[in-house]
Amino acid sequence: MFGYYIDLAWRSLRRSPGLTALMVLAVGFGVGACMTTWSVFRAASGDPIPWKSSHLFVPQLEIWGASGRSANGEPPDALSYVDALALMRDHRAVKQSAIYGIGPAVFPERAGQHPSTVGGYAVYGDFFSMVDAPFLFGQGWSTQEDAAAASVVVIGRALNDRAFGGADSVGQTLNVAGRDYRVVGVLDDWNPQPVFYDVFGTDGYSREGPAVFMPFTRAIAANLVNGRTACDQDPTRPGFAGLQQSSCVWITFLAQLDTPAQVAAYRRYLDDYAAEQRRAGRFQGEPNNRLRDLPAFLEAERVVPGDTRVSFLVALGLLIVCLVNTVGLLLAKFLRRSGEIGVRRALGAARGAIYAQFLTEAGVIGLVGGALGLALTGLGVLAIGAVLPPRLAALAQIDLRLLFSTLTLAVLCTMLAALYPTYRAAQVQPAWQLKSD
Template identity: 65%
Template sequence: MFGYYLELAIRSLKRSPGLTALMVLAIGFGVAASMTSWSVFRAVSGDPIPWKSSQLFVPQIDTWGPNGRSADGDPPNAMDYTDAVALMRDHRAKLQSAMYEISPSIVPADAAKHPINVSGHAVYSEFFPMLDVPFKYGTGWSARDDQNRAQVVVINSKLNQKLFGGANSVGKSINLERQDYRVVGVLNDWNPQPRFYDVVNSGGFSTEGDAVFMPFQTAIQAAIPNDGNTNCNAVPKESGFVGLQHSSCVWIAYMAELDSASAVTAYRNYLNGYARDQQQAGRFSWAPNNRLRNLPAWLDSQHIVPSDTKVSLLVAFGLLLVCLVNTVGLLLAKFLRRSSEIGVRRALGAPRAAIYTQFLTEAGIVGAAGGVLGLLLTAVGVASVGWVLPKDIAALARLDVSLLLLTLLVAVIATMLAGLYPTYRASRVQPAWQLKSN
């Protein structure tokens, strides 16, 4: 029976090719615009570590007091050196790490070659197990290496390919800022988006993953400067990198793993106690005003999802709605133009359900054709988002199987919904009136 209705629908669409093409174009463009925007929004708003994000927390300490708070009363979104080192020393979390962005130069063994600037982070050894960082070769360094300020380094697979041809380089050395560092681990492909462990410095998204990771205190000892954001409420009393460490400037990101509600409560109490101790010591002259947010709440507070993507998504869905309204009008005109045909069928005994089935089948074919066109236009749209969005964000948009299926599904369902009212009107045609008028 479905084959019969399918044949009727195809015949009907062939009788008015211009109207059919117009409906297919409307659905195709509307679906393509919404799916292209959705592909970008999906990429930037996803949970970068969904199996663990509820256990990862970012503490904020009110280092600057009332004059340094945001409009909603939040303290600075990073830490100064004094607080970061104190929290690491007290170690009240299961796992934790302070970190700052670095951009050291790799000096090739061949003196004829130019140094290579790479991006990376200075972190503590617990950074890798805390964030479930995948390794291709070796592993991270130990807590003893942190304490001894060992000259060790973890590199990513891309840098390993460039320096060692992709072979296991654990135990080999690279020269960073004219000092040799022993490679203890090589990462597998790992470049989470957003770069949740340091959104303050990365801005959230980066097409290039960190190439090197080295021990925090080793980097401090080697005077490898901060390459990320530095915010100060007062000019440092001393100059240079040492002056930055002795100042109240905030430039260090911090993350802690707390695996239970009681651990979160205990850590929050610890932060408040730490702030009170600083108040009693005369360093702070204000009451504790700390924050402790889990990763999803932290990303939300930092407005990681760009407003442009939200606006474009709303505009695209608005365009789809306009296209559907136009499709409703076109289908209504097409169906009601066949009132005499409907009247004859009803007079011959066809039930309203048959009319519904016939015309919804026709709407479904229009939706499927619009979906196929939408797939092609979505592919073009995904490839072209770099014209209107920043490169780092545009690179995240991708056309995968799930998006293809969703595009087809949205096109068919949307057109079927658009066809409900015209089909309802068509099914209400009175056979007697049509036969009398004819």
Template identity: 45%
Template sequence: MTRYYLWLAARSLRSSPWLSGLMVIAIALGIGAFMTCYAIFHAMAGNPIPHKSDALHAVRLDNWSADQPWEEPNVPPSQMTYRDARFLAEAGRARYQTAMFRIGVAVQPDNPDIKPLFSVGRLTYSDFFPMFEPPFLYGGPWTREQDAARSPVIVLSRELNEQVFGGEDSVGRKLRLDGEEYTVVGVLDTFDPLPRYYDVINASAFGDADEYYLPFTLNDHLQKRPMGNNSCWKNPPEDTYQGYLDSECVWVATWVQLDSRAEREAYQDFLDNYVREQKTLGRFERPLNNRLDDVMSWLEAQRVVADDAHIQLGLSFAFLVVCLLNTVGLMLAKFLRRSGEVGVRRALGASRAQVFCQYLAESGLLGVGGAVAGVGLAWLGLAVVRKVSPDMAVLTQLDAGLLLFALLVSVLAALLAGLYPAWRACRVAPATQLKTQ
């Protein structure tokens, strides 16, 4: 029976190609606009590590001025001081913990044919790798023992490895950064979570990935200043690098992995006790306000999805509704124009339910046509976004999941649009129509 309904629907669409085309265009315009905005919103608001997003937590301590909060009404800083971050990273009170900040250095390849280049990377602890799970192409991460020993080791991104070593397995080879020599222990495969949740403060959540990773403890002699956000509510105690490290300036991100509620509660108690201890030393003048944000709470707190994205998505959905209302009018005109045909079918024994299903099948075919055309318009819209804003290229991809979603939305929207016209058509009285034939 379904095949018969589809055959009747296809025959009906061919009998009035201009009107059918108008309905397909109306659906396609709505789907194209909605999917263009939804694809960007989906990339921005997605869960970047769904299998453990509730176990990874950004740590925040409120060391800000007693006179005012970091942010109203009572929000602690998004990063922490160097000494607090280092203490927590080396305290070993969680399964995994790390502190990190971005730096920029000059990469000096041994190959004279490759010019030195400026590269941005990250100082972090070895726990970064099992926490955030970047895939390795060659080798692996350094160890906690190498953290403690301040070993001059490095993990490269795939891109930097291709630039410097031609994409070969470079594990064990040497690389010079700012005159310092490091041994390559690992090379990452493509690692580009969207959004880049572990550091949305010092780098764009959708920008370029880090090109290398170095042990955080090497900063004892590197004495690097961060590339990124650095905020102070009072001046450092002395105008030296050590004074900067001892200051209340916040510029280091800190994360821990807590796999259960009990671990989270125990770590929260540990944080509170640490701050109470620091209060006796004259620090942390504000009331206790230490926070552990899981990944999705952290992204929400940092407003990774801009308000503009919500507004654009809402407007595109409203436009889709307007297009569907136009489609309802066109369907109603088309279906009622065929009242005579409906009367004959009813007189020959077709039930109202059968007539209703036939017209819904026609609506579904219109939805499929609108989906195909709408996906094409969405692809074109995303291409325009990439052209106008190249930095948004990673947010403008239509994958298989989004294509299937577009098809489902289009067909469902067309079916919803066809409900009222189909209901009106199946309510046609056969006797009245037969008298006019």
């Protein structure tokens, strides 16, 4: 029976090619615009580590008092060096790591390779297992190597390909910032979006994954710093040592807490620590600490850009306008066939059969419109850089999920638009139509 309805739909669409083309264009353009912006929005607003994000928490401490709060009353989204070390020393989380970005020069030993500046991070050994970083070779470093400020590194796959030809480089030596480091691990391709462990002073997105990780203690000893800081007042001493002793914030912190009891205990610990620092004269004002899990922290930081949201809403509005036009076109098309409907009803066809026939026809229109939408989505993804900033446009990817979603959305939206016209068509009284004929 379904094949019969498909045949009827095809015949009907061929009888009125102009009207059919208008409906296909409306569906195709609406779906194409919506899915193009959705391809960016889904990447920008997705959970970068959904299987674990509810167990990863970001502590924020009110170090500067009310004068240093953001416009929405938030404390700084990073920690000072003194506070980060205190949280690491007290170790109240299951796993934890202080984190800050570095940009050292790397000097490959392969012939013909030139030195280059790469992006990376200073972290503690817990970081890799805490964020489930995928290793291609080797593993992270140990707690003992953290304490000893060992000269070890974990490198990314791209750097491993460039420096070691893609071979297992564990145990090899790499010159980083003028010093030899032993490679203990090589990460597979890994660049979560947003970069949830580093949103301080950034927009939360990165085109390339990190190239090098080294122990936090080693990076501090080597005076490696990226310059991303926020201060309520200038350090009293010059240089990197002065920054470490100041109230400037520049270190992000990630803590793994697996149970509600652990979360509650860590929150109490933060409050007690802040109270102790206020008594010592370091912290100012009333308590205003935060401890949010990763999704809540990214939401509070407004990591999803406003222009992405606006573009998606505009495209969604265009889709709605296109569907409203499709409703009118379908209504005109279906009611023009009142005589045909009256004959079918007089011959015994139930209203359910009328619904099946016309909804099938709408589904065919949606499928053809979806095919057009696929082509327009592909073109839109390639050209979206003209509308959105390049860093956001780079997030748009064409994959099977996007293709399937585009077709599904086109068919479902068209059938939804057809509900009212089909209802009107099914209400046609056969006696009236036969009498008028």
